Amino acid sequence: MTRRRELLLGVLGAALAFGACEAVSRAGIVRRSYLPPASEVLARAAQLAGDGAFLDGIGATLRAWALGLGLACAIAVPLGLLLGTVPVLDTAVRAVVEFLRPLPSVALIPLVSLLLGSGTGAEVTLIAYASVWPVLFNTVYGLAETDPLAKDTLRAFGFGRLGVLLRVELPGTAPFIAAGVRISAAVALILAVASEILSGFGDGLGIFIAQAETATDGTRDVLAGVLWAGTLGLVINGVLVGAERRLFAWAHEPRDAQRRFGPERQGVRA
């Protein structure tokens, strides 16, 4: 399917969903206060783009998102390299990791709030905790996928352990790490908004949504906030996918094992 046709179909799908929401609300099938017409939500979302206070909130959310994700990468990549290169360590911490990983991060919000209060510190901690996993697992997985023949070649040319790590294993793992970061970016956004909604005060998109909820005609505002959250996610994902395509064009070329065992293999988990 051509790129253009994909785009066209995507637009068509969005238009249909929009039309359906609009029709359901306008025909009175659902009460307007429950589901305002899509056009009103869209208009409100557009209006918010000119609202300084709202934009400050978006800024606060994005700041927490970036800090949390950055912190997660700073922890997960070196840790992943360590676990991936020292099998003994990997085996030793596996049980702990397998225990921590399935814990739904959102369930930790009350605990972290209790320990760190409900400010940016708690929010960033939660985001970092949740986004560590995809990056960590993709790093370990990517290292294991490094071609042994490429490593042997460098060893034969006299490179030591560190040389092989820096010149073969790390660059070979980079596309996997990038895919992990992209998955984590989505997780981090979920955690940023969710922790704001649950903590209920301060700045941020989640706060806007939480406060709109309590207003009399709040559904429209809530949905407009959600629309913004979705748009942020879409833009972030688009930027990261684009960056991956540019940086790792070599990993997406044909006749390549990456096609079969691509960096996408790790699942998403929020």
Place this chain on the structure above:
Amino acid sequence: MLRLDSVTRSFGDHLVLDRIELTVPDGQLLSVVGPSGCGKSTLLRTIAGLLPADEGTITIDGTPVAGVPDRLAVVFQDYGRSLLPWLTVRDNVALPLRRRGPRRAARHAEAEAILERVGLHGVARRHPRQLSGGMQQRVAIARALVCRPSLLLMDEPFGSLDARTREDLEDLLLEVHRADGTTIVFVTHDIDESVYVGDRVVVLSPGPGSRVVQDVPVGLPGKRDQLTTRGLPAFVALRTEVGRAVRQGD
């Protein structure tokens, strides 16, 4: 001079190399031939120091080597996996130089000179996967030559190439060998190829427990030609002798 003294290697209970004795004088191009799975690659990896021998010693110029010998270069069959896909052709070729640390410009100049020498023009800035298999293997050969190795190990380097490309690369190898006089250990399962490129052919017995069963000096003229050399009675006699030795163990 490379010397293997009673080199033995097993994987678990499976004996692969059984007391291999082998001496390769400086500047010789030694072909190692044997049936599939006879341990040729294991032998090569052991010489390269990538696999430790269980028993026996490997010496170079009388000094025992443990680990990877100095000034070693390797070319594997699977160029697609041994070249680094994220580096340009030039950076792949320049890679071994990074250890000794000449400046970037000097590394690039050396890499480009060696690429010309192996017959690759105008591909320095491309990536390996944009090239044909034959060109990629030329890149791998260039990378092996760039550090002026004193010992070059080749593991079925032309095994996955089409016939014509293969002949061209055999001739390239002979040309390089004639000019540089590098000691080369060339592993192949192709009997014709082993005779055509070799100064000498060593035949390994089929596993388990490969040994050297035949050691054949190749008395063909140094200047070889794909058509005339392969038609010489001496070539035919040699390939028969080697072929018989390879089949012996079956």
